[in-house]
Amino acid sequence: KAGVTQTPRYLIKTRGQQVTLSCSPISGHRSVSWYQQTPGQGLQFLFEYFSETQRNKGNFPGRFSGRQFSNSRSEMNVSTLELGDSALYLCASSHSYEQYFGPGTRLTVT
Amino acid sequence: GNSVTQMEGPVTLSEEAFLTINCTYTATGYPSLFWYVQYPGEGLQLLLKATKADDKGSNKGFEATYRKETTSFHLEKGSVQVSDSAVYFCALMNGSGNQFYFGTGTSLTVIP
Numbered sequence: 001k002a003g004v005t006q007t008p009r010y011l012i013k014t015r016g017q018q019v020t021l022s023c024s025p026i027s028g029h030r031s032v033s034w035y036q037q038t039p040g041q042g043l044q045f046l047f048e049y050f051s052e053t054q055r056n057k058g059n060f061p062g063r064f065s066g067r068q069f070s071n072s073r074s075e076m077n078v079s080t081l082e083l084g085d086s087a088l089y090l091c092a093s094s095h096s097y098e099q100y101f102g103p104g105t106r107l108t109v110t
Numbered sequence: 111g112n113s114v115t116q117m118e119g120p121v122t123l124s125e126e127a128f129l130t131i132n133c134t135y136t137a138t139g140y141p142s143l144f145w146y147v148q149y150p151g152e153g154l155q156l157l158l159k160a161t162k163a164d165d166k167g168s169n170k171g172f173e174a175t176y177r178k179e180t181t182s183f184h185l186e187k188g189s190v191q192v193s194d195s196a197v198y199f200c201a202l203m204n205g206s207g208n209q210f211y212f213g214t215g216t217s218l219t220v221i222p
Contacts (some may be wrong), residue, residue, distance in 0.1 A: 004153070033210065042214035043154075043199065056209045090153055092210075097142055097161070097203055099210055101153035 002027065004093050004102035012108045018079040021105045025072050025093030031055075032074040033099065034066060037088040046089075049074055081109045112137045116200050116213030123190055123220050131185040131198055131216045133174075139205030143167075143176050143183040146199040148215070154199060157185075190220045 005024045013019050025032050033056075034046040045058035049068035066076040072093075078085055086109045092099040117132040135143065142161040146154040158167030163178035172187045183200060200213040 031208070035212075043212040045209065045211070048208060050208070092154075098144075098156060098159065099203075100156065101146075103151075103153045 004091060004100055006089075006091050006102040006105050008105060009103065010106045010108075012110060013081050014110055015081055015083060017081050018077060019081060019107060020075055020077045021089055021091075021107070023074045023076075023091030023093075023102060025074070025091075026095070026100055029093035029095045029100075030072055031094035032068055032072065033092045033094065034074070034076050035090045035092065036060075037090055037104070038086075043090070046076065078107075083109050085109050112141065112202060112204055112209075112211045114200050114202055114211050114213040116198075116216050119197075119215070120217040120219060123218070125192055125220055125222050126189045127220075129185070129187040129190045129194075129218070131200075131218070133183045133185065133200035133213060135181050135183065135200075135202050135211075137181075137202055137204070141202040141204055143174070144201040144203065144210075145172070145174055145183070145185050146201060146212075148197045148199065150196075157198070190218070192220045192222055194218060195220050 007022045031050045033048040036044045048056040052068045063079045068074045088104045090104045092101045113136045144159045145157040147157045148154045158169040160167040160176035166175045197215045199215045
């Protein structure tokens, strides 16, 4: 089975721009979660989707949004980028109470 | 609420030394507990898990026992190798199975 894939792997954006990151879960997994990882804050939960519905949301501003499609693929969007949004964004798909992570998208905001 | 506390890093050990990384948790209900490992430039990989009290998870020489009485899930390995150098994350999954909570991670460097 193919693992969790994330695209793009690296991204450089300018303050004020918006960005969309994509995640394809493992085939058959219906739950997708997103995390932001930074050196100072560690791994912070953004949101979780199951069958196209957001089930859980972390403590992030409304600039961070996501969605899930009928094939379980998920996207997250960050609008009006700030320097502090520079981070590794990790996607994880879940099945049978285990999470499997993708390699992440490294976002740099300049 | 739910939370995970890990020992502060970084940890530096010589090859073949004994490793312990402490992890304690706070949870409502009956959580499952996990250790993940992250190698440089990669995402997190599941290392081991335990789903109920007194369960012992093990993989690749690493072990951790789910201790409800001390709310702990310490990671141990008897003899570390250079290839074990990575960041280790303790995590819990809530009883509903729909949210994970991660510790801040402990960086381990093993020197030859």
